[in-house]
Amino acid sequence: KRPAGAPDKALAQKVTKIGVIGAGLMASQFALLFVRRLQVPVVITDLDQGRVDKGLDYIRGEIATLLGKKRISPDEANRLNALISGTTNKSDFADCDWVIEAVFEELGVKQDVFADVEQYISETAILATNTSSLSVEEIGAKLAHPERLVGFHFFNPVAVMPLIEVVKTPKTTDEALATAMATAKNLRKNAVITRNTPGFVVNRVLAKVLGEAMFAVDSGTSFATVDEALAPLGLPMPPSQLLDLVGLKVGAHVLDTHHAAFPERFYRSDNLHKLAEYGTLLEKDSKGKVKGF
Ligand code: CAA
Secondary structure (H helix, E strand, C coil): CCCCCCCCHHHCCCCCCEEEECCCHHHHHHHHHHHHHHCCCEEEECCCHHHHHHHHHHHHHHHHHHHHCCCCCHHHHHHHHHHEEEECCHHHHCCCCEEEECCCCCHHHHHHHHHHHCCCCCCCCEEEECCCCCCHHHHCCCCCCHHHEEEEECCCCCCCCCEEEEECCCCCCHHHHHHHHHHHHHCCCEEEEECCCCCCCHHHHHHHHHHHHHHHHHCCCCHHHHHHHHHHHCCCCCHHHHHHHHCHHHHHHHHHHHHHHCCCCCCCCHHHHHHHCCCCCCEECCCCCEEEC
């Protein structure tokens, strides 16, 4: 069955090489998924070689973990390692037909990143953004060809979360949308097409849950009490752990973005920004298992 709003899949373009802009946590996770599921070359870039190397180290470490768990064979591990590469030279993106960014969640940064990379890529390459709450249409404002831009929003942890939100702007072509839907399917993810609206669907709901949890904390309730009180709802993770997983900085930013768009409906938390300076809410043992506060 064709997903709601999806164009004819025959319009999808072939994806034979992928460029990833940003080598942070989300970008590294989905770069690995691209090589693993699509078996095509993936090249990642970032501001400097140090950041690129950190991303590559993460990916190679995850490939080693998959090998250790016998999820992939030694041949497959070698193949994946050979398909992934890093660069600080944008001309390595010239033959990419799908370029996706996951750089800092700031409109101006993303606009400039795309305007810059457009000079190096082919006329027909599709551009995708992993933005979680910015307007995809505005992100494409400085592009010569904004009709090739589509939102492609992954969730953390990318390897296990089954959904991708595909975001269509008023300008997105059916070819770009069909390519995004086919790519999501090839990644073995479920894709939903959402409107270009702050937070799309998932973050809108999460911002409500996490915002109310932060409101309770900022009003004097402890994280431990909030988590314990919400346990009967059967959330896959208590709010404090989810904030930690998403990253406190990103979480605080998501609340800000929703509050800016709908001040009456969404809570933002200065306290969460302060906590973000400490990096984490939770103490973990040497194996990364959460011990508590
Ligand atoms: N990276 C890679 N794999 C991970 C992982 C991670 N960070 N965390 C867990 N996994 C893998 C584990 O390795 C395990 O795989 P194997 O079976 O192959 O060993 C599998 O996931 C299950 O892990 P657990 O046994 O630890 O399972 P769990 O039952 O505790 O589930 C969870 C873990 C899937 C993360 C679950 O707690 C969950 O769904 N949490 C909610 C996550 C969520 O809501 N994410 C969305 C965040 S919002 C976002 O990302 C959008 C944004 O823009 C801000």
